[in-house]
Amino acid sequence: MAANEYIIRQISVFSENRPGRLAAIAHALEEERVNIFAFSIAEASGFGVVRALVDHPARAHERLTKDGFNVAFTDVIAVRMRDEPGGLYEVARLLGEAGINIEYSYAYSGPDGAVLILRVDRPEAAIAAITAAGKELIPSSAFA
Amino acid sequence: MPVSTWNPRFEGMPAAELDRLQYRLAKTLAYRLYAFSPLYHARMREADVHPDDIRSLEDVRKLPFMYKRDLRDTYPTGLFTVPREELVRYHVSSGTTGKPTVVGYTEKDIELWTESLARAFTSIGLGRGDVIQVSYGYGLFTGGLGAHYGAERIGATVLPTSVGNTERQVELMQDLGATAIACTPSYLLHIGEVAERMGINLGRDTALRTGILGAEPWSEQMRRHIQERLGIRAYDIYGTSELSGPMFTECAEQRGIHIWRDLAYIEVIDPESGESLGPGERGELVITMLQKEALPMCRYRIGDVTSIIDEDCACGRAHPRIERITGRVDDMLIIRGINVFPSQIEHALLEVPEVGEHFQIVVDRKGALDEMLVRVEVRKEAFSDKIADLMQIQRGVAHKLRNSLNVAVDVELVEPGSLPRFEGKAKRVIDRRVL
Numbered sequence: 001m002a003a004n005e006y007i008i009r010q011i012s013v014f015s016e017n018r019p020g021r022l023a024a025i026a027h028a029l030e031e032e033r034v035n036i037f038a039f040s041i042a043e044a045s046g047f048g049v050v051r052a053l054v055d056h057p058a059r060a061h062e063r064l065t066k067d068g069f070n071v072a073f074t075d076v077i078a079v080r081m082r083d084e085p086g087g088l089y090e091v092a093r094l095l096g097e098a099g100i101n102i103e104y105s106y107a108y109s110g111p112d113g114a115v116l117i118l119r120v121d122r123p124e125a126a127i128a129a130i131t132a133a134g135k136e137l138i139p140s141s142a143f144a
Numbered sequence: 145m146p147v148s149t150w151n152p153r154f155e156g157m158p159a160a161e162l163d164r165l166q167y168r169l170a171k172t173l174a175y176r177l178y179a180f181s182p183l184y185h186a187r188m189r190e191a192d193v194h195p196d197d198i199r200s201l202e203d204v205r206k207l208p209f210m211y212k213r214d215l216r217d218t219y220p221t222g223l224f225t226v227p228r229e230e231l232v233r234y235h236v237s238s239g240t241t242g243k244p245t246v247v248g249y250t251e252k253d254i255e256l257w258t259e260s261l262a263r264a265f266t267s268i269g270l271g272r273g274d275v276i277q278v279s280y281g282y283g284l285f286t287g288g289l290g291a292h293y294g295a296e297r298i299g300a301t302v303l304p305t306s307v308g309n310t311e312r313q314v315e316l317m318q319d320l321g322a323t324a325i326a327c328t329p330s331y332l333l334h335i336g337e338v339a340e341r342m343g344i345n346l347g348r349d350t351a352l353r354t355g356i357l358g359a360e361p362w363s364e365q366m367r368r369h370i371q372e373r374l375g376i377r378a379y380d381i382y383g384t385s386e387l388s389g390p391m392f393t394e395c396a397e398q399r400g401i402h403i404w405r406d407l408a409y410i411e412v413i414d415p416e417s418g419e420s421l422g423p424g425e426r427g428e429l430v431i432t433m434l435q436k437e438a439l440p441m442c443r444y445r446i447g448d449v450t451s452i453i454d455e456d457c458a459c460g461r462a463h464p465r466i467e468r469i470t471g472r473v474d475d476m477l478i479i480r481g482i483n484v485f486p487s488q489i490e491h492a493l494l495e496v497p498e499v500g501e502h503f504q505i506v507v508d509r510k511g512a513l514d515e516m517l518v519r520v521e522v523r524k525e526a527f528s529d530k531i532a533d534l535m536q537i538q539r540g541v542a543h544k545l546r547n548s549l550n551v552a553v554d555v556e557l558v559e560p561g562s563l564p565r566f567e568g569k570a571k572r573v574i575d576r577r578v579l
Contacts, residue, residue, distance in 0.1 A: 012529035014522060016558050042531050045538075046556040049531060068561040070522055074529040103530065119529075 006127050006137040007075045009057045010117070013050040014070035017043060025050055028067050034060045037143070038117055040106035051106070053078070053117060053143060076119050078138040079130055081107075083114040091116055091135060098129035148396065150266035150298065151259065154406050159462045162405045167201040169434035170409060174198050174207060177440055180225035183218060184210070184442065204409060204432060205420060210444045215245040215386065224248055226438050236284040237385045247286075247385045248438040254293070256435055257388035260407055261294025264393035267402070267459065268354060268379050270324055272299035275351075277317055279327035279335070280359065282306045286389025287359055291326040300324075307331065310338040317350055324354035326390075329362040329370060329378070336374050347375020356381050358390060361469055361487075365494055367398075380468055386441055387433060400453045400465030408433055410464065411443075412452050414483065415473045423454035426485070428473045429466065447473045449485055477507060477573065479514045482551045486572055489518060492548040498526035498537045502563045509577045517554045518545060521563055 015021040022041070029036060029052075039052035054060050057073065064071045081087035088107075095102060095118075103119040115138060120126045130137055149155050157165070174195035177184040187208040188194065197206060215223060224231075226248075233249045249257070270276065276295040280287030288306055295302045303322055305313050313335055317325070325332060332355055339346050346352050355370065358381035370378045382401045383391035387408070392401045403410050409432040412421045421427045429448045433441040449472065453465040471487030478484070486505060493503055500521040508515045520541060528534060538555050545553040564571075 010529075012527075014527050014534070014557075014559060016562070044531050044535050047534065047558070049529060049534070051529065068559065070524055070527040070560055072527050072529055 005139050005141070006077055007123055008053065008078055008117075008138070008140045008143055009073045010076045010119075011052055011054060011057050011060050011064070012072045012074045013052075013064055015041075015048050015050050017046050017048050022050065024067070025064065025069070028063050029054065029060055032056070032059050032063045034063075038106060038108040038115070040104075042104065051104075055143060057143065074119065075123055076117050077123055077126060077130075079116045079118065080112075080136040080138060081114045081116050083109055087114060088116065091130070094129055094133045094135070095120070095126060098125060100126045100129065148266050148269050148271070150263040154404065155263060155267075155461050155463070157406070157462065162462060163201055165406055166409050166434060167198075169406070170201065170204045170432060171195060171198045173432065173434060173440055173442055176225060177442055181223060181440070183214060183223060184208070201409075204443070205411065207432075207443050209418070209430070210442055212245070212386075212445070212447060215247075216243045219243050220246040221248060223440075224438055225440055226250055231438055234284075235286045235289075235385050235389065237286075238284075245385065247388075249388070250437040253388060253436055253438055256407060257290060257391065258293040258297050260388075260391045260404055261290060261393075262297040263404065264381070264391075264402070265294055265298050265300070265356070267395040267461075268356070268377075268393060269396055270295075270298060270300055270354060274298075274300040274323045274354075275303055275321050276300045276356075277303040277305055277313070277322040277325040277327075279305050279307060279313060279325055279331060280390075286383070286385045287326075290383070290389035290391075291356065295326070310335055311342065314339045314342055314344060317346075317352060318344060321351045323351050324356060325352060326356040326381070328360045329355075329357040329366055330360060332357060332370060332374070332378075336370075345375075347373075352376055355379065356393060358382055358393075361471070363491075363494070364468070382466070382469065384446060386439070386444060386446065387431060388436070394465075395457065395459040395461065397458050399457065400467055402457070402459075402461055402463045402465050403431075405463050407435060410452065410466065412450065412466075415445075415476060416478065416483065421451070423452045426451045426467075426470070426488070427483070429469075445473075449473055449476075449487065475573075477505070477516075477575070479507065479516050479549075479551045482549070484516070484549050484551060488548055489545060492544045493520060493541070496537075496541055496544055498523055499541060499557075500560065502565065503572060504563050505573045507573065507575045507577055514577065515554065516551065517556055519556045519558050519563060521560045522557050524560060 035055045037053045042049045061071050079091050101121040105118045107116045178195050191208045193206045230250050231248045232251050235247050237245050278291045282288030353376050355376050355378040367378050379394045381390045381393045411430040412427045415428040429446050429450050431444050448469045450466045471485045475486050504519040506517040542555040
């Protein structure tokens with residue numbers, strides 16, 4: 001499998017920091033029948049960025065743009081972790097040892113185990129390091 | 145002197161000679177007002193200044209101000225200083241608030257108004273052989289007739305289309321070979337759009353090459369847009385009915401509007417304190433019309449915001465220039481004692497590509513301190529998933545505003561399209577201060 005098959009399109013949405021903005025985003029996604037696997041909110045003074053991994057990124061992007069949101073695609077990777085103590089350490093250590101910097105990250109834990117979503121400075125190198133260590137990456141086809 | 149000079153004697157007059165001329169004219173004006181204007185006479189007495197006290201050009205600044213409200217308070221002709229039989233014309237400006245204001249002209253007033261525009265039009269390369277389409281309104285408004293007289297004076301052919309019936313304007317422009325048009329910048333853009341719908345490209349299919357644009361605020365960005373889109377050179381024209389009408393334009397350099405010193409003495413003041421400001425400092429324009437007879441205007445607080453450019457112009461004329469008008473004094477905010485004009489914010493934001501041109505200002509008072517917050521929209525192209533990038537945009541805008549306003553500003557990034565849009569007069573300021 002080529003490295004880019006593991007590069008996943010996350011949607012990132014600019015949002016003002018005031019009541020009702022997340023609801024507006026979530027409602028639009030509901031109307032488009034878009035399912036959210038994982039999301040996080042990063043906040044700064046007066047604004048935030050909502051990041052989400054969804055099953056239909058293109059449809060989500062189109063709808064949110066139509067609603068007037070500032071939306072961007074961002075490349076991330078998703079690594080399956082052991083859902084037990086030390087699972088995160090394992091992945092974080094191998095990236096650290098490979099000299100790869102994590103810009104931000106969030107995670108979800110489901111019936112199929114835990115998944116760590118990562119935005120890194122060098123995605124190809126990260127994919128190589130993770131694969132070499134025998135860890136499982138989730139292909140982008142899982143989020144079509 | 146440049147080639148395109150209408151009146152070499154006055155346009156080429158050395159600065160020192162202009163100083164003496166202005167002093168003499170100002171002093172004459174003071175006597176005229178003292179003798180014939182009851183309102184200004186009373187005001188001079190109140191300020192304890194007599195025409196004899198004007199002993200140098202700088203002494204003009206001892207004279208009291210005149211205000212727009214003086215024209216309304218003495219409606220219709222209480223500020224006139226000549227008997228009615230001396231008047232050859234009236235113009236009337238529609239007051240947006242309250243009464244209209246009436247202005248009147250003697251024969252000499254019309255002559256000097258025409259002279260001023262003849263110099264201006266000549267300085268942008270117009271003259272005999274040009275066909276000037278005057279698409280300012282004719283009638284009570286000064287724009288149409290003013291430009292008309294100026295254009296005829298320089299030997300150009302006038303096409304007096306006035307405003308409206310835009311398709312006909314385009315047809316006539318094409319059929320009669322108009323080389324220049326005088327109108328508002330927004331009307332010219334409208335003409336350009338109508339022409340396009342008619343399958344006519346103004347730059348390619350007509351002889352148009354010059355626009356004389358004014359009577360509403362516009363920006364350098366709009367100039368570039370008009371010049372590129374319509375393939376013409378666009379020049380700023382300035383004036384109000386109190387001065388006579390449209391009076392002054394930029395020269396071919398397009399770097400500020402020349403104010404003929406034999407006709408007007410200009411100052412820029414702090415609108416709050418009334419103190420004079422130096423060249424380059426932005427404030428309220430104060431004009432003294434040195435030779436008007438029917439309705440003399442002395443230290444008239446015109447309410448427009450600009451600054452004086454005192455450097456020598458490449459065109460060689462020793463007549464000062466003013467910057468493009470950037471707003472009205474009525475819109476001014478005072479933040480921690482510093483005058484802030486919303487137009488300054490607009491200009492500063494135009495230089496930050498990451499944010500849009502719409503903005504909102506919220507002023508509040510925390511304890512004893514004024515706090516100003518400027519909300520701006522992040523452009524789609526500039527949106528980054530990274531908080532650090534967005535915060536850098538925020539800091540960049542704050543830095544830019546701080547540099548241009550000299551007061552610290554908080555900046556809030558908001559979603560595109562979320563700030564109110566305005567047609568006509570924008571209401572961009574929310575002042576929550578309880579004073």
